[in-house]
Amino acid sequence: MAENESDTPKKPISIYDILTILIEQLSAVSWQKLGLQPDSVTGTISVDLVEAKVAIDLTAQMVQHLESQLDEEDKRRIHSLVRDLRINYVQKSQGTSD
Numbered sequence: 001m002a003e004n005e006s007d008t009p010k011k012p013i014s015i016y017d018i019l020t021i022l023i024e025q026l027s028a029v030s031w032q033k034l035g036l037q038p039d040s041v042t043g044t045i046s047v048d049l050v051e052a053k054v055a056i057d058l059t060a061q062m063v064q065h066l067e068s069q070l071d072e073e074d075k076r077r078i079h080s081l082v083r084d085l086r087i088n089y090v091q092k093s094q095g096t097s098d
Contacts, residue, residue: 019066023059023078030055030085034092049093056085 031037033052035045060082067075 016066016069019062023062023066026055026059026062027081027085030059031088034085034088036088047092049089052089052092056082056089059085 028037028040030052032039033048033055035047038045063078063082067078070078
């Protein structure tokens with residue numbers, strides 16, 4: 001017999017769960033503000049490098065608080081995300097796309 005969801009003990013959401021969600025959302029906004037993904041509301045591509053930088057910087061700061069909770073593979077993945085965002089920001093701010 002399958003266990004009922006109400007029988008499963010629930011634990012409170014941790015700050016690390018919230019940080020993970022925020023990092024995912026801010027990185028998505030970063031890609032949008034870099035003009036590399038369509039805006040989730042309008043569906044259009046637009047570039048706002050000032051807002052992109054804020055979103056990228058906040059993502060990087062949150063990663064610092066989260067990384068102690070991650071295994072090595074997840075640390076590499078999340079650091080690659082921040083690196084890729086920063087590289088793309090530099091390329092966009094210099095007017096290059098490669």
